[in-house]
Amino acid sequence: MSVERGIGKVPERYRHMRMEDLVRETERVRARLGDQVAILGHHYQRDEIIRFADHTGDSLELSRKAASVEAPYIVFCGVYFMAETAAILCSPEQRVIQPVIEALCPMAEMASRKQVSAAWDALSTVWDEPIIPITYQNSNADVKAFVGERGGAVCTSSNARRILDWAFSRGGRVLFTPDEHLGTNTALEMGLSESEVGVWNPLAPASPETFSECRMVVWKGFCSVHTGFTLEDVARARAEHPGARIVVHPECPRPIVLASDASGSTSQIIDVVAKAPAGSTIVVGTECHMVDRLARQYADKEIIPLARRECGSMGLTRLEHLLFALEGLASGKAHNIVAVDPDTAAGARLALERMLQ
Template sequence: MPLPAQYEAMSDAALEEAIWRAKEALGERLVILGHHYQRDEVIQFADHRGDSLGLSRQAAKAEKAEYIVFCGVYFMAETAAILCKPHQAVSQPVPEALCPMARMANRREAERAWQALASVWGEDVIPITYQNSTAEVKAFVGERGGAVCTSANAQQIFEWAFRRRGHILFMPDEHLGTNTALGMGIPLEEIGLWDWADSPDPCSLAHCRVVVWKGFCYVHAEFTVEDVQRVRAQHPGALIVVHPECPRQVAALADALGSTTGIIDFVAQAPPGSTIAVGTEWHLVNRLQKEFPDRTVLPLARRACATMGMTRMNDLLYVLDGLLDGEVRHRVTVDPDTAHWARLALERMLEAG
């Protein structure tokens, strides 16, 4: 939806000044959460910046705030809406900012996979969904005794699941699920793929311990073995760290795998003077280079998330001006039944962590 013309006509300096003024006027009634992949011009206003796990925790803790404004993509704002208290309202400055991967799984397809796998595993299976999924998929998982995970705690949640049942159905990221299972010593032959666009024969997956959904993040799935080889040739001695949403072939060649927070820690702990090539969203890599000027931080290849980059200062100011007038613009809500089951899946993650 286009913004009113006056917001588009403002200069960057005027926008910046107006946002700081609105923040000051709203004081403790407002908390702005910003994902690391946001533009620099937007992230500067975040009271808390972080990855999806850190921001879920902040959303659950921000009890004093009346308004939570989430600068990220839709599933993140939905998660905040699920975890917040009844007196709080969550807004997302650009409601059209969706995560394509989250949209690769839905409840109907999840139910189909669940029933097919139940025909070979019976009740000995637990569903786990990545945080990057819709509220309805989180609710599906919550109803069946499963939990949410993030890239920071996926292994911990897989271990939690294996203490309860013998098999895992993991949605919706093939690569995070595969890298996590491989990292736990599960052989590739015991990791199956649920191709939801096809109708896999469940008998062909009966021997697997983990079945991963055929979904992917287009930003991370595009890093290639050739990217790693090129960086190694051009920067001998460079350390390479990649996000676990990258394909397993890329992960296998990297020096380390790291969630968003893990990548930040990796760069922070690298010795001054070192060169680090990072396989994740470009805005974060670019910011890390500015924050650590005594080391060289390079993108493994320049890949940006289009929807994460949709939020601009103009959009943020539009929402904040509404709050100053007592109007919650671009509010994100989740229906009570979905929120109940999704919250259970999120709480299991937060407790397990």
């Protein structure tokens, strides 16, 4: 059986299957596997994947689901940090499979444990108060482990404010990784001034004294999808759809959030759309697969993408990859198991459990 080389490699025969055959074969093997498998699909996945997902959600919802499903195999259609989180939270007997194991979130790759540890050490030389590290869910397990070991917590875009409230209530200062924009948007909305929020560039760190007056330092990482929206996109949407409500994700830079009418996590955006009255127009600034699906689901409203921005990493997983993963399980061979070493998992679990509590 020849296997194609490169990202998302599957045996040759899958590459030549028509979509209707892929769908039929996936339905067949899915039915055969029954409750041996739970398929989790992030909202940014392609429609061909979402139609087979037993559970869809944003990263927080899927983390919770991974911790509660009982199937021996969790097939996680998303990006690597999500599957890692599932592997950390599920029971030791369960196995997590990622159909395209190379699907990484570029933002998560922008912070390593070594870099975060160096930032921590540098800030420790100028901050007398305890440093509470907070990491966005979109980070790799080694960074989550560092955060857990140092008394910090994971946050998502849904709960960043509550987690930061918790951190500040402990009387410390915050090192926030890896998304500059989620950290900055949340901090400013909580009432911190711009001068109280510093930006740590891991590729060219400024001297620690630069941050001595900051209450929070955010990592210079970003999501290429959400930083791709521009003020011109907002102006065009206002001109073309007067009266429309513009809602964007808090991974967007501050000027985009300020120019919009609201910002919220993936699940909060879905909530805004669901609760809007029939006939309303909502312009949504997030990944376009999800916006397209909302537009179909809420056909009594006009749901328009702020601009078509697609996450290439999320888009890597196609139906042939899911079929290959499921057929592997049906024949007793698990491909692309995601595993986290026990020490890293223990530290990361601390940070995740603090969030889930």
